[in-house]
Ligand code: ADP
């Protein structure tokens with residue numbers, strides 16, 4: 673579903689990605705592991721269209737996406753990608769429900785449909801009872817389950833997850849990963865999961881290892 677060839681990213685003298693290629697099939701859950709500084713976040717940012725590679729090509733299905741102009745890249749990101757970051761990327765002023773509805777609102781999905789789709793995901797993730805609270809008024813595990821719901825609600829093609837449970841204790845982390853990977857598999861959504869924890873990577877179908885900007 674998403675493929676990249678010979679990606680190179682430089683930050684000054686630092687070669688963050690040194691000619692990396694990767695292919696992730698539709699519906700596959702792939703973990704990318706590697707030590708700190710190995711280029712995991714850079715790879716995720718490049719594939720997600722947040723950062724342009726200095727060299728290389730990226731395709732989503734048949735479409736080449738790394739050369740799209742900025743506006744088209746932003747629209748593609750909104751429509752086709754979902755994101756789960758470590759923590760704190762829910763909008764703090766909005767309730768969990770409003771956070772989950774947000775991608776649909778941005779995509780101009782009618783309000784009633786947005787409500788219904790958010791409601792069923794909130795229920796599947798067992799956070800419907802706290803859906804009207806803001807992120808600061810729920811536990812870390814509940815907030816991350818809301819972030820998972822938000823990443824899935826617009827039925828994206830690929831979800832990028834960067835240390836999605838890095839801020840949680842292991843019990844809540846497991847609950848989040850169980851429901852995240854189960855819901856993604858049921859919908860055949862591709863997931864690229866970046867982590868430095870083997871326990872987190874064990875939820876993936878396949879694990880890739882990055883070292884010094886190269887998959888080994
Ligand atoms: P990881 O996610 O595996 O910890 P990163 O992708 O964050 O690794 O970083 C890879 C390398 O690129 C590191 O050497 C890091 O210091 C460097 N790097 C990442 N982002 C930047 C940046 N914005 N400016 C300068 N160097 C960066």
Ligand code: ADP
Nearest residue numbers: 802808809810811812813814840843844845847
């Ligand atoms: P989880 O394992 O999902 O992270 P916790 O065991 O941390 O959940 O929290 C248990 C209960 O305590 C939840 O119902 C949650 O709403 C409540 N709770 C936890 N932290 C907070 C907080 N900072 N503010 C309000 N309620 C909280």
